[in-house]
Amino acid sequence: MKEKQKFSSVYLDRLTIEETAALLNLTVDDAIPVRNEIGEMGNAALTELEEKARAFRAQSLRSQKSQLTDKMNEERKVCTNVLAEIKKTVVYESSSRNELKKKAANDLHFFLKPNWDIPKSPIGDQIDQTVKMLSLYRANPLLITAAQTIAVDMLMDELEVGNAALNATFKARELEDGKLAPSSSSLRPSAIDSYNRFCTIVEQAANYTPNPTILELFIKIDMLRKRYQTLTRDRKDKGTTPVA
Numbered sequence: 358m359k360e361k362q363k364f365s366s367v368y369l370d371r372l373t374i375e376e377t378a379a380l381l382n383l384t385v386d387d388a389i390p391v392r393n394e395i396g397e398m399g400n401a402a403l404t405e406l407e408e409k410a411r412a413f414r415a416q417s418l419r420s421q422k423s424q425l426t427d428k429m430n431e432e433r434k435v436c437t438n439v440l441a442e443i444k445k446t447v448v449y450e451s452s453s454r455n456e457l458k459k460k461a462a463n464d465l466h467f468f469l470k471p472n473w474d475i476p477k478s479p480i481g482d483q484i485d486q487t488v489k490m491l492s493l494y495r496a497n498p499l500l501i502t503a504a505q506t507i508a509v510d511m512l513m514d515e516l517e518v519g520n521a522a523l524n525a526t527f528k529a530r531e532l533e534d535g536k537l538a539p540s541s542s543s544l545r546p547s548a549i550d551s552y553n554r555f556c557t558i559v560e561q562a563a564n565y566t567p568n569p570t571i572l573e574l575f576i577k578i579d580m581l582r583k584r585y586q587t588l589t590r591d592r593k594d595k596g597t598t599p600v601a
Contacts, residue, residue: 362563362575364556367582369549371589377545378417380585381410381552387577388555394570396562402555406548413548425530429480432523436487437476439516443509444469450507461503468493468500484527487520 369377385407392400447469450462472490475483494500494513504510556578563575 362560362567364560364575364579365582365586367586368589372585374417374545376585376588377549378410378414380581381406381548382414383581384552384555384578385410387581388559388574391570391574394568395559395574396566399555399558399562402551402558406551406555409544409548409551413544416544425526429523429526429530432519432526433476433480433483436483436516436519436523439512439519440475440487443512443516444473446507446509446512458507461506464503465500465507465509468497480523480527484520484524487516488524491517491520 367380369380372380385403388395388403389407392403395403447462447465450458451466453459453462469490472486475486475490478486491513494504501510504513559571559575559578562571
């Protein structure tokens with residue numbers, strides 16, 4: 358008995374939005390040249406997949422590259438660098454032979470310690486944590502004096518200004534993203550459903566009504582699935598999309 362043709366499994370939940378969109382659109386690209394040779398059901402499924410995959414890909418690209426993204430990333434870099442300079446000075450002065458500077462640096466180090474790794478947080482959290490940290494700093498005259506003693510007071514001012522600018526850009530970008538409807542994440546499930554349906558039809562055709570065109574398309578689609586399968590090996594499922 359001839360062995361049944363079966364597509365390689367690919368864990369779509371372990372792919373990023375961009376990777377999923379690429380897989381679906383590459384599949385469409387392979388199928389379009391032979392659409393008139395894959396049967397009525399296959400052609401209809403391909404038409405649906407093409408429509409949804411193209412829309413999904415276009416939206417993912419728009420979401421991926423906002424006009425404000427570069428500005429936001431640059432402003433975040435400025436804030437991160439200023440905080441790094443503050444931390445560097447605090448660490449250096451904590452070993453100072455000048456007792457006043459040493460005490461001031463140690464006081465600031467104790468204050469900054471809970472927020473030492475702020476830049477490692479997601480950008481929204483980084484902004485909020487910086488606001489809270491600076492509010493506590495402004496409310497404590499001893500900390501302000503300590504900052505003046507080791508000459509990081511102006512850097513604290515610079516961090517506050519930079520974080521406010523970053524916050525404004527971040528909110529503007531969120532507002533811009535909110536106006537992009539529907540989002541790529543909302544288009545993804547429907548596009549994946551169409552992809553799974555098309556693959557099922559091609560797989561069935563390869564087993565029950567095979568011809569050279571169908572078998573060649575089956576191989577091309579399976580090669581794509583294997584390629585994207587390798588990207589998912591060390592990733593965990595997100596739990597929303599079944600294995601295709």
